Amino acid sequence: MAHITVIGGGIIGRSWAVVFARSGVMVRIVSRRKGAGPAILHDIEGAARRAQAIKPDVAIESILSRISVYEDMAEAVTGAGFVMETVEEDLAIKAALFRDLDHLAPEDAVIASSTSSFGISRFASEILGRHRCIVAHPAAPPHLIPVVEIVPAPFTSLETVEIVYELMQAIGQTPVMVKREQPGFVMNRLQGALLTEMFRVIEDGLMSPEDVDRLISDGFGLRWAFLGPLEGIDLNAPGGIADYLKRYGFMFNDLANERGASAPVVTQKLVGLLHDAMRGALPVSELPRKLAWRDERMASLRALRAKLGPFEVE
Amino acid sequence: MAHITVIGGGIIGRSWAVVFARSGVMVRIVSRRKGAGPAILHDIEGAARRAQAIKPDVAIESILSRISVYEDMAEAVTGAGFVMETVEEDLAIKAALFRDLDHLAPEDAVIASSTSSFGISRFASEILGRHRCIVAHPAAPPHLIPVVEIVPAPFTSLETVEIVYELMQAIGQTPVMVKREQPGFVMNRLQGALLTEMFRVIEDGLMSPEDVDRLISDGFGLRWAFLGPLEGIDLNAPGGIADYLKRYGFMFNDLANERGASAPVVTQKLVGLLHDAMRGALPVSELPRKLAWRDERMASLRALRAKLGPFEVE
Numbered sequence: 001m002a003h004i005t006v007i008g009g010g011i012i013g014r015s016w017a018v019v020f021a022r023s024g025v026m027v028r029i030v031s032r033r034k035g036a037g038p039a040i041l042h043d044i045e046g047a048a049r050r051a052q053a054i055k056p057d058v059a060i061e062s063i064l065s066r067i068s069v070y071e072d073m074a075e076a077v078t079g080a081g082f083v084m085e086t087v088e089e090d091l092a093i094k095a096a097l098f099r100d101l102d103h104l105a106p107e108d109a110v111i112a113s114s115t116s117s118f119g120i121s122r123f124a125s126e127i128l129g130r131h132r133c134i135v136a137h138p139a140a141p142p143h144l145i146p147v148v149e150i151v152p153a154p155f156t157s158l159e160t161v162e163i164v165y166e167l168m169q170a171i172g173q174t175p176v177m178v179k180r181e182q183p184g185f186v187m188n189r190l191q192g193a194l195l196t197e198m199f200r201v202i203e204d205g206l207m208s209p210e211d212v213d214r215l216i217s218d219g220f221g222l223r224w225a226f227l228g229p230l231e232g233i234d235l236n237a238p239g240g241i242a243d244y245l246k247r248y249g250f251m252f253n254d255l256a257n258e259r260g261a262s263a264p265v266v267t268q269k270l271v272g273l274l275h276d277a278m279r280g281a282l283p284v285s286e287l288p289r290k291l292a293w294r295d296e297r298m299a300s301l302r303a304l305r306a307k308l309g310p311f312e313v314e
Numbered sequence: 315m316a317h318i319t320v321i322g323g324g325i326i327g328r329s330w331a332v333v334f335a336r337s338g339v340m341v342r343i344v345s346r347r348k349g350a351g352p353a354i355l356h357d358i359e360g361a362a363r364r365a366q367a368i369k370p371d372v373a374i375e376s377i378l379s380r381i382s383v384y385e386d387m388a389e390a391v392t393g394a395g396f397v398m399e400t401v402e403e404d405l406a407i408k409a410a411l412f413r414d415l416d417h418l419a420p421e422d423a424v425i426a427s428s429t430s431s432f433g434i435s436r437f438a439s440e441i442l443g444r445h446r447c448i449v450a451h452p453a454a455p456p457h458l459i460p461v462v463e464i465v466p467a468p469f470t471s472l473e474t475v476e477i478v479y480e481l482m483q484a485i486g487q488t489p490v491m492v493k494r495e496q497p498g499f500v501m502n503r504l505q506g507a508l509l510t511e512m513f514r515v516i517e518d519g520l521m522s523p524e525d526v527d528r529l530i531s532d533g534f535g536l537r538w539a540f541l542g543p544l545e546g547i548d549l550n551a552p553g554g555i556a557d558y559l560k561r562y563g564f565m566f567n568d569l570a571n572e573r574g575a576s577a578p579v580v581t582q583k584l585v586g587l588l589h590d591a592m593r594g595a596l597p598v599s600e601l602p603r604k605l606a607w608r609d610e611r612m613a614s615l616r617a618l619r620a621k622l623g624p625f626e627v628e
Contacts (some may be wrong), residue, residue, distance in 0.1 A: 179519060203583060206492060222539060230527045254497060259574065266513065
């Protein structure tokens with residue numbers, strides 16, 4: 001494809017540059033900081049080197065050879081096939097930028113934003129080319145963590161959605177669809193829910209911060225490195241997720257109730273949705289084999305952790 | 315030490331047997347099912363084999379040679395140095411069992427329960443030896459996931475707490491202290507909070523179940539395989555966790571508020587507790603080096619996942 005232009009040379013912009021360039025795409029980074037090019041490329045080299053295990057057949061030099069840093073946005077965007085914006089979380093700055101990009105970028109180029117805070121309708125609804133504007137919110141940093149939330153506004157065209165989704169798949173990321181704009185999209189809502197419960201446990205004096213962290217890093221984190229939490233509980237009852245929720249659904253309702261919720265969490269509708277999704281992907285008869293698959297992976301991860309060692313404070 | 319007696323030959327009992335035996339301890343499993351011994355040992359062999367990467371220098375045959383299955387509890391408990399109960403989650407059954415164990419087990423043996431549902435005070439408060447009774451709730455299965463919640467009752471002796479804590483450390487598990495008995499202890503509260511948010515997102519039609527899972531398995535799960543969520547956010551702002559909460563604390567308050575909470579989550583007290591804990595373990599000046607440490611590990615995990623491959627439905 002034509003080159004991709006990344007707006008912003010910060011941590012997310014540099015990380016996207018690695019993602020695109022190691023997939024063979026030419027990348028132009030726009031940085032407003034005068035003379036920042038060499039420092040940006042130096043940081044990218046370090047990041048690419050630490051991530052080399054992900055694509056060991058791609059030489060660091062090839063990645064670097066595909067990335068250039070520009071100070072002039074018009075020049076960097078000329079001929080671009082795709083634009084990824086990664087500037088600071090400021091509505092006025094993003095709105096002005098998208099207005100400019102809509103004039104400068106080729107007519108058929110999609111303009112995506114990496115924003116984690118705002119739906120695209122908050123800052124691109126007034127521009128002529130708004131149908132080609134969309135949020136593609138990465139986990140940080142995207143060159144290591146593949147998931148990307150795709151969040152269209154009501155005015156975003158279906159073609160734009162498809163282009164972003166397929167591009168992300170083609171470069172080895174994992175696109176997921178957020179069906180409506182809302183604060184925190186979905187990713188940050190999930191992390192927020194977990195952290196909020198951790199905060200409460202700590203503030204209530206139930207457990208030390210170090211121990212609460214260990215419940216994940218020496219606990220669920222080993223499972224979730226390979227399986228989503230829903231796939232995880234699907235393996236924890238002989239009849240799969242519907243069986244699990246029949247046995248343990250009361251726990252979720254009790255907890256939500258204690259935390260101020262007014263309605264039960266585990267409804268018949270929810271159980272039906274989860275059952276259909278999980279059983280559509282995997283029959284119950286396959287669960288024991290998947291359990292063995294999971295167990296071998298967790299053992300391998302523990303061996304990897306032991307081999308790589310803990311962080312040592314100097 | 316003297317042998318350990320595991321009460322129950324189910325999935326948790328078998329898994330504990332692997333944990334103890336691979337650390338060199340003799341194990342007696344008590345199973346009420348007549349003639350179940352060979353089937354239990356066969357399952358244990360498979361589990362131990364799939365977990366061999368964790369302790370590659372311990373032969374499967376050595377593990378098996380240290381495990382025997384008994385039908386007679388009195389015989390299995392005679393001379394035991396430690397007893398681990400893993401029977402079904404039924405208060406009456408556990409109460410009767412602990413009464414019996416208190417008579418049968420040597421006076422100085424700690425009696426621990428793997429219960430995930432009940433504080434030990436719910437079923438051991440009436441027995442003479444209640445000071446030596448305690449909950450040691452493992453993640454499932456403990457031979458793969460090291461974290462164990464230690465939950466004393468008010469009547470549990472300090473010596474009992476120390477014995478369990480040190481035993482768990484000695485055999486390679488990660489004990490964490492729950493300071494008060496409460497439903498779900500802490501582990502299941504954390505998982506419950508995350509799953510509850512996932513359920514709501516799915517029921518609201520915001521995202522498909524498959525995609526919600528991917529936000530963890532191709533997202534945060536890669537981080538949490540090496541770092542707790544608190545350590546994770548500590549790395550996501552230049553000044554560490556206090557800086558992170560100054561920038562993004564509003565997100566947690568907004569989310570909790572939307573879900574029915576009446577008070578803010580991120581308080582000054584909480585920020586102080588977290589800052590002291592994180593900065594006591596690691597100065598801010600070390601954060602960039604820890605970030606590089608994390609990044610290399612995530613890259614290695616992605617390489618491991620690619621090497622081991624996805625689950626294939628047959």
